[in-house]
Amino acid sequence: MVHDQGIIAALDILRNLRTPSLESLSIELEDSSRDGANVLLILSSWLCSGPASNVQKLYFEVGNDHHLSAVQFRTLLQGLPKLRDLTVAFAILDEDAVGVLNPNINPNICPHLTKLRYSYCSSIPVVATDKMIRSRVELRAGGFNLLQEFLVDYGRWVDEDGQEFEDGTDHPPILEALRKDFPSVISFRA
Helix, strand or coil: CCCCHHHHHHHHHHHHCCCCCCCEEEECCCCCCCCCHHHHHHHHHHHCCCCCCCCCEEEEEEEEEEECCHHHHHHHHHCCCCCCEEEEEEEECCHHHHHCCCCCCCCCCCCCCCEEEEECCCEEEHHHHHHHHHHHHHCCCCCCCCCCEEEEECCCEECCCCCECCCCCCCCHHHHHHHHHCCCCEEEEC
């Protein structure tokens, strides 16, 4: 539910705005108290309401470490068939949100994605990420472009139980194996 009058005003403007040539979009929340889920609702209703979007690059901050809704994330990405470069920042990711980008689970989501970044995300599930990255890098059929770059800037990794790996620990063994298997694709910044 949208409560903030600024969000309502922005949504009204976006509903009437037509941007068929828009190829790059960056959405950053300046008010850390605002609910980041509203950003996905606004983007989806705007970008996915008309003809197929031409957006190829999307950067968005979920804001103040809010949970990224897998359902809303999927809805947004279904409307961006030409997306090649995606950055998700300041989000709490769960297995379902990461799985949205796994072509073995969602074969019609972002078939042209070549660059993916998680920036300052406070929870990134390591097993789901490993599966998603491997499916995007190893995939050879079905019209998908292969993922060429996966970067995590200052993210916190969690195990299957949602427990954060201890500080001071290098990356979990599963990530080290992923980086070893795909050294030209995978990079992490502490």
